[in-house]
Amino acid sequence: MVSKVARNWSRKVIIAGALILFLLPLIQIPFRTYVTLTIAGLAMGMLLFLVASGVSIILGLMDVLNFAHGALFAWGAYAGFSVFQWLAPWVRADSVALNIGVFGLAALAAILAVGILGMVLERMIVRRVYGNHLFQILITFGATIVLVELIRVIWGPNDEVMPTPLTLQGHWDVFDVVILRYPVLCIALGAATYGIIQWILKQTKLGIIVRAGVENRDMVQAMGYNIYLLFTGVFAFGAALAAFGGLAMSIFTMQVYPDMGSTYLLFAFIVVIIGGLGSATGSLVGALIVGLAYNYVAYMLPWAAAGVNILVMIVILLIRPTGLFPVGK
Amino acid sequence: MSEPILKVTDIHTYIGRHHILQGVSFEALPDSVTVLIGRNGAGKSTSLKTVIGLLPAFRGSIVFRGEPIEDKKPYEIARLGMAFVPEDMGIFTTLTVEENMRVAMLAEDKGSQGRLEKVLEIFPDLRKFWKAKAGNLSGGQKQMLAIARAITNDTDLLLIDEPSKGLAPVIVESLIQVINRIKGKSVVVLVEQNFYMASRVGDRYFILDDGSVVHSGTMTELMEREDLQSRYLVIAQR
Numbered sequence: 150m151v152s153k154v155a156r157n158w159s160r161k162v163i164i165a166g167a168l169i170l171f172l173l174p175l176i177q178i179p180f181r182t183y184v185t186l187t188i189a190g191l192a193m194g195m196l197l198f199l200v201a202s203g204v205s206i207i208l209g210l211m212d213v214l215n216f217a218h219g220a221l222f223a224w225g226a227y228a229g230f231s232v233f234q235w236l237a238p239w240v241r242a243d244s245v246a247l248n249i250g251v252f253g254l255a256a257l258a259a260i261l262a263v264g265i266l267g268m269v270l271e272r273m274i275v276r277r278v279y280g281n282h283l284f285q286i287l288i289t290f291g292a293t294i295v296l297v298e299l300i301r302v303i304w305g306p307n308d309e310v311m312p313t314p315l316t317l318q319g320h321w322d323v324f325d326v327v328i329l330r331y332p333v334l335c336i337a338l339g340a341a342t343y344g345i346i347q348w349i350l351k352q353t354k355l356g357i358i359v360r361a362g363v364e365n366r367d368m369v370q371a372m373g374y375n376i377y378l379l380f381t382g383v384f385a386f387g388a389a390l391a392a393f394g395g396l397a398m399s400i401f402t403m404q405v406y407p408d409m410g411s412t413y414l415l416f417a418f419i420v421v422i423i424g425g426l427g428s429a430t431g432s433l434v435g436a437l438i439v440g441l442a443y444n445y446v447a448y449m450l451p452w453a454a455a456g457v458n459i460l461v462m463i464v465i466l467l468i469r470p471t472g473l474f475p476v477g478k
Numbered sequence: 479m480s481e482p483i484l485k486v487t488d489i490h491t492y493i494g495r496h497h498i499l500q501g502v503s504f505e506a507l508p509d510s511v512t513v514l515i516g517r518n519g520a521g522k523s524t525s526l527k528t529v530i531g532l533l534p535a536f537r538g539s540i541v542f543r544g545e546p547i548e549d550k551k552p553y554e555i556a557r558l559g560m561a562f563v564p565e566d567m568g569i570f571t572t573l574t575v576e577e578n579m580r581v582a583m584l585a586e587d588k589g590s591q592g593r594l595e596k597v598l599e600i601f602p603d604l605r606k607f608w609k610a611k612a613g614n615l616s617g618g619q620k621q622m623l624a625i626a627r628a629i630t631n632d633t634d635l636l637l638i639d640e641p642s643k644g645l646a647p648v649i650v651e652s653l654i655q656v657i658n659r660i661k662g663k664s665v666v667v668l669v670e671q672n673f674y675m676a677s678r679v680g681d682r683y684f685i686l687d688d689g690s691v692v693h694s695g696t697m698t699e700l701m702e703r704e705d706l707q708s709r710y711l712v713i714a715q716r
Contacts, residue, residue: 354580361570361581368568371530372627373556373584476572 159469167438174445181326186444192332194440195339196401199394200413201420202346202432203387209427209476210363211380213275214282216289218391218417219410220296221263221270225392226311226399226409227304228262229255233312240312248314259392266296267388271381293410300407308406311399335397339433342390346429359383363427363476419462425472434473481544482507483665484529484635489538489548491521491528498524500689501538506635511657511666513680513697515673516710520686522669523565526637529667530562531555543634557584561628565639565669569620571613575604578612582627594630600659601626618649622656629660636660639669654678673711677701685710 175183204218232255233240239251274292278284317331350356362369362379370376398413399405420439424431439458447454465473482505491499499521506512514522527533529540531552540548547555556562570578579597583590598605601622607615612623621641628636638657642650650672657666657679670676676683676697683700685693693706700706 354586357573357577357580360577361573364570364572365568367532367552368564368570369581370552371532371556371562371564371568372582373553373631375551375553 160473163465163468163473164434167441171441171445174449177449182448184326185328186448187441188328188332188336190441190444191437192335192339192401192440193444194437195335196394196398197413197416197420197440198339198433198436199342199397200391201417201424201436202342202429203390203394204417205421205424205427205429205432206359206363207384207387208421210359210366210383211275211279212282213279213384214285214289215275215384215387216286216414217270217292217296218289218387219412219414220293220300221267221388221410222391222395222398222413223300223405223407223410224266224296225259225263225395226405227300227395228259228392229396229399230304230309230311230405232258233314237312240314243315245316248316252314252317255396256393259396260389263392263395264385264389267385268381270388271384275384276377276380297407297410304405304407306407308404311403311405313400313403317400331401335401338397342393343429343433350429360476416458419458421472423462423465423472425475427476428472428474431472431474480508483543484667485539485541486525486529487539487541489525489528489540490536491524491533492536493524493533498689499528502686502689502691503538504684504691504694506665506667507682508665509662510681511661511668511679513676513683514667514669514686515671515676515683516686517671521689522686523639524689525686526562526639526667526669527564529555530560530637532562559632559634561631561633561636561664563624563628563636563638563641565643567620567624569612569615569624571611573612574609575612575615575623576608578623578627579604579630582630584631590630593632597626597630600629600656618645618652621645621649621653625653625656625660629664633664636664636666637669638666640671641668642670642672642675650675671711673707676711 174186178186200218200222204215207213207215233251236251236254239247242248270292274288275285278288313331317334320327320329350360358369358374358379362376366376395410399409416439420432420435423438424433424435438461442457442461443454446457484506486505487503489499489502490497502521502525504512504514504525514525516522524533528535531547531550531554535548538548539546542555542558542560545558547558570581573581579594580586583594603619604623604626607619612620615623625638625641628638641653645653654675657668660666661679668676668679677700680697682696683694684691685706687710692710
């Protein structure tokens with residue numbers, strides 16, 4: 150009983166502590182800059198959530214360490230990049246409908262292509278190494294090398310500039326504060342994705358079965374459900390989320406490059422560890438903490454930006470080793 | 479004697495390198511409760527897990543309603559009309575009672591809703607805690623939920639593993655009444671170390687020891703065999 154109370158308090162202490170720390174930059178930087186950084190941090194957080202939530206659900210339900218997740222993220226970016234190239238006039242057009250249309254098509258292409266790729270990966274490779282984390286790491290790392298090399302073969306080895314549809318460029322001036330449009334869209338997309346994931350998990354029977362499987366997959370099987378079909382579906386869904394995150398992040402950073410997945414995969418694992426395995430809410434809160442921390446520190450202490458999230462992860466784990474919102478097994 | 483609904487013949491099961499079941503054979507007849515009894519480590523739970531497919535049978539046959547199932551997956555066996563209540567109850571603690579029941583219901587049509595209502599008549603406490611997290615229920619309530627889930631579909635065979643374990647005597651009495659009530663609708667194979675419970679619900683028994691069946695017969699016969707009771711069973715206080 151005491152430990153449950155302590156666990157609940159430790160989560161509240163961490164979140165309250167994070168909120169206070171995130172207000173501290175106001176002491177040093179102008180308010181307008183702070184707002185811009187906060188929006189950028191929230192946007193980055195939402196994009197990290199898209200990647201991390203897939204990792205969290207795959208790791209939580211299937212107990213699979215998928216190091217190919219970063220490559221799937223990159224494939225999503227490149228699938229979107231191809232659509233933007235094929236429909237370049239729509240990207241450059243001064244038309245909201247065409248801009249939103251091409252973004253939608255790019256997202257659809259990324260989600261479908263990488264969702265299918267995820268299904269193939271799970272059936273052919275991952276399924277053979279269930280229950281063995283070492284083999285999972287080795288085999289998915291191998292898959293990463295192959296997938297990244299395929300990117301180089303198909304799209305070339307060079308960094309490319311990711312076109313941004315005109316409607317997504319630009320900014321608003323709100324009380325003399327510059328608010329860029331695309332980060333706001335990222336926040337909205339991330340929030341909508343979280344809402345959809347929560348609706349699926351909490352309101353639909355499929356989501357309830359997924360949550361049950363996170364806790365006890367043997368029992369789910371014994372109750373009449375093909376857990377392996379569920380695994381394939383969950384893996385594909387996680388891959389699709391990574392792809393969408395890859396597309397959105399590549400527009401945010403305005404670049405695509407073959408190794409882009411490895412950078413964000415590290416962030417994704419940090420988010421999952423901070424947020425707790427198998428929890429979409431944990432992934433969201435963890436991602437926002439990581440996104441905001443990175444942006445504030447990158448502005449104030451650029452040399453510390455690379456390591457700040459490792460430090461955040463260590464501090465949170467010392468206080469709450471299971472992460473903020475772990476789903477019990 | 480009518481045809482058994484479940485016939486397990488010479489089953490061998492390994493867990494890792496350990497040869498746990500060394501030729502177990504038993505059967506369950508219609509309209510009866512068959513009890514697998516024996517000491518800790520005898521292979522009782524392993525027998526149930528092998529029947530439901532959670533552990534693969536290395537050798538032997540399992541026939542359910544005339545159909546061999548030893549090579550089938552657990553979800554295929556469950557959909558044939560078998561349900562399993564494991565020793566740890568298998569409750570999804572982070573889900574509500576309602577969500578646990580929704581997972582259990584393979585269909586969500588009018589017929590299923592009608593069956594659910596009948597189940598809730600047997601377990602009225604579940605209605606009271608419908609929106610509560612299953613992890614917050616008491617031990618007895620969790621066991622009731624586990625059994626309710628198992629009978630919510632058209633279950634022909636119910637496998638229950640040590641339902642009285644860790645429960646207060648008054649809860650054990652409730653469980654006895656529930657199992658006797660279920661008896662007419664589903665065949666039950668029950669694993670129990672608690673002889674009191676076994677004797678109150680069981681019709682036939684199979685005693686397991688060191689991975690094989692050493693004695694079998696009717697419960698009436700076992701109640702007259704104090705030598706078997708003291709040698710193989712836990713004689714629980716009421």
